[in-house]
Amino acid sequence: MIYTVTFNPAVDCVVDIEHIRPGEVNRLAGEQVFFGGKGINVSVMLNELGIPTEALGFCAGFTGTAIEQWLREKGISTDFIHLKEGFTRINIKIRSDAETDLNGDGPAIDSEAFDQLIDRLGKLGKGDTLVLAGSLPKSVSNHAYEQIAELMGKKGVRTAVDTSGRAMLNVLRCKPFLIKPNIRELGDMFATNITDAAQAAAYAAKLRKMGARNVLVSMGREGAILLDENDKLHTCAACRGKTVGTVGAGDSMLAGFLAGLEQGGYDEALKLGTAAGGATAFSEGLGKKELIYKLLKQL
Numbered sequence: 403m404i405y406t407v408t409f410n411p412a413v414d415c416v417v418d419i420e421h422i423r424p425g426e427v428n429r430l431a432g433e434q435v436f437f438g439g440k441g442i443n444v445s446v447m448l449n450e451l452g453i454p455t456e457a458l459g460f461c462a463g464f465t466g467t468a469i470e471q472w473l474r475e476k477g478i479s480t481d482f483i484h485l486k487e488g489f490t491r492i493n494i495k496i497r498s499d500a501e502t503d504l505n506g507d508g509p510a511i512d513s514e515a516f517d518q519l520i521d522r523l524g525k526l527g528k529g530d531t532l533v534l535a536g537s538l539p540k541s542v543s544n545h546a547y548e549q550i551a552e553l554m555g556k557k558g559v560r561t562a563v564d565t566s567g568r569a570m571l572n573v574l575r576c577k578p579f580l581i582k583p584n585i586r587e588l589g590d591m592f593a594t595n596i597t598d599a600a601q602a603a604a605y606a607a608k609l610r611k612m613g614a615r616n617v618l619v620s621m622g623r624e625g626a627i628l629l630d631e632n633d634k635l636h637t638c639a640a641c642r643g644k645t646v647g648t649v650g651a652g653d654s655m656l657a658g659f660l661a662g663l664e665q666g667g668y669d670e671a672l673k674l675g676t677a678a679g680g681a682t683a684f685s686e687g688l689g690k691k692e693l694i695y696k697l698l699k700q701l
Contacts, residue, residue, distance in 0.1 A: 403454050403455070403456060403526075403530050403531075404445075404448055404453060404454070404456075404530070404531045404532075404533065404660055405455070405456050405457075405458060405523075405530060405531070405532050405533065406441035406445045406448075406455065406457050406458065406459075406532075406533040406535060407458050407519070407523075407533065407535070407550070408439040408440060408441030408442050408457065408458075408459035408460075408536055409460060409511065409537075409539055409542060410460075410491065410508040410536060410537065410538075411437070411438065411439035411441075411459060411461055411466070411490050411491075411508075412437075412439050412490065412491050412492070412493045412505075412506070412508070413435060413436075413437055413469065413490065413491070413493070414435070414437075414438055414492075414495055414649070415433065415434075415435050415493065416433065416436065416495045416497065417430050417495070417497065418432040418497045418498075419431055419496065419497070419498045420498065421498065421499060422498050434687075436649075437468065437469045437472045437473075438649075438650065439459070439469075439535075439536055440535035440536035440564060440652075440653050441457065441459060441534070441535040441536060442457055442469070442473070443650045443653035443654065443657070443688060444533050444535055444564075444653050444654075444656055444657045444660075445457040445473070445478055445657075446473075446688055447653065447654045447657035447658065447661075447678055447682075447689070448657045448661060449476060449477065449478050450688070450689075450691050450694075451674075451691060451694070452691075453657075453660070453661045453664060455479070456478070456480065456481060457473055457478055457479070457480045457481070457482070458480070458481045458482065458483075458519065458522060458523070459482055459483070459519075460482060460483050460509070460515060461482045461483075461484060461485070461490050462484065462485035462486075462488045462489050462490050462509040463488060463490060463509070464489060465489045465490040465491070465492060466482070466485075466490035469490060470482055481522055483515050483518045483522070485509045485510075485511065485515055487509060488509025488510065489509065490508065490509065491505070491506030491507060491509075492506050493505045493506060495649075507539065507540065508539050510539070511539060512541070516542065516546065519550075520549075520550070520553065523550065523553065523554070526554065526557060527559065528557065528559070530559045531559065531560040531561075531562060531579070532550070532560070532562070533561075533562045533563075533564070533656065533660070534547045534550060534551070534561065534562070534563045534564070534565065535563075535565065535653065535656070537565060537569070538565070538569050544572055545572055547563060547565060547569050547572065547573045548569075548572040548573045548575070548576060551563065551573050551576035551578050552576045555576055555577065560580075561576070561578040561579055562579060562580040562581070562582065562660065563578050563580070563582070564581070564582045564652065564653070564656055566587040566590065566591075567587075567590065567591070570587070571591060574609065574612040575612075577613045577614070577615060578613070578614055578615065579615050579616060580614070580616045580617075580618060580659075580660075581609065581614045581617055582617075582618040582619070582620065582655070582656050582659075583619060584619065584620045584621070584622075585602055585619060585620070585621045585622070585624070588602060588605050588606070588609075589605070591605075592605055592608070598624070599621065599625075599627050599637060602619045602621060602627055603629060606619055606627065606629040607629060607633070610629055610633065616628065616629070616630050616631050617629045618655070618656070618659060618672075618675070620651070620652050620655050621640075622640070622648070623640050624640060625637065625639040625640040625676060626638050626640075626655065626675065626679075628659075628668055628672050630668050634668075636668055636669055636672050638672045638675075638676045639676075639701065640676065640680065641676060641677060641679075641680030641681075641683075641684075641697040641700050641701065643684040643697070644684060645683050645684060646683065646684055646685060646686055647683070648683055649682075650687070650688050651679045651680075651682045651683040652679065653682075654675075654678040654679045654681065654682040654688060655675040655676065655678055655679030656675065657675075657678060658671075658674040658675035658676070658677060658678025658679065659671045659672065659674065659675030659678075660675075661674060661678075662674035673698060673701045674698060676701060677694045677695070677697040677698040677700075677701060681694040681697055684697075
């Protein structure tokens with residue numbers, strides 16, 4: 403079973419408007435609502451690809467209830483911790499002359515709630531995979547993923563981590579099975595600007611030496627690379643298509659990669675991950691299975 407943890411889910415309200423006129427009433431040209439958060443996106447894409455998954459994490463208020471109900475309607479198992487105060491964040495994404503995001507902070511997670519998550523993770527065992535995805539809220543220590551990964555390592559659970567900055571660097575000592583930075587996040591970890599696959603591979607090698615078993619780097623239009631646990635470099639070109647948006651594309655790549663591992667080796671996993679990421683980039687919301695397998699034929 404593949405489990406996901408999302409510390410800070412979100413309801414994304416995407417609105418289209420030709421021109422914003424400050425101080426006036428603005429009429430929208432279109433609006434859509436998406437439920438997400440990086441771990442949730444991974445679970446939704448895994449489910450789309452027919453891989454059993456369960457979504458864990460934290461939710462609160464009416465927005466949290468809506469996300470949980472939506473996942474269950476999709477047939478995805480959930481085991482969220484319901485926080486006593488606040489509500490799951492709402493993000494406003496304005497598509498106009500320029501894209502503008504207004505992102506909420508989300509509810510506070512206290513130590514009691516975090517301990518409840520640790521208890522629920524006790525059901526995982528050898529052969530399971532745990533995905534830790536997304537930024538950590540301000541109320542949680544930057545060592546939260548590290549603490550969870552260390553516990554999972556002792557239980558023989560494979561851990562895949564998709565976060566950035568200090569939280570990612572902290573988790574490396576636990577030797578996670580997989581980490582998935584994008585090319586910008588990879589550069590940020592080393593305070594440099596990475597512009598091509600060769601540079602990405604060199605810095606992925608540094609992360610391997612720091613503890614990561616496998617390093618998957620998404621590079622947008624440049625495709626993706628994987629430096630595996632045997633230090634073999636795998637590369638994959640990007641899919642061809644018209645980009646609609648990039649939200650969720652990296653999460654979809656991670657889900658596709660893990661789904662591919664269930665069916666074959668690293669080359670097959672990298673291709674399926676790239677196709678899943680492309681399908682989401684070319685779609686409103688997360689990509690669908692039909693498009694994923696159509697794009698897979700390009701690779």
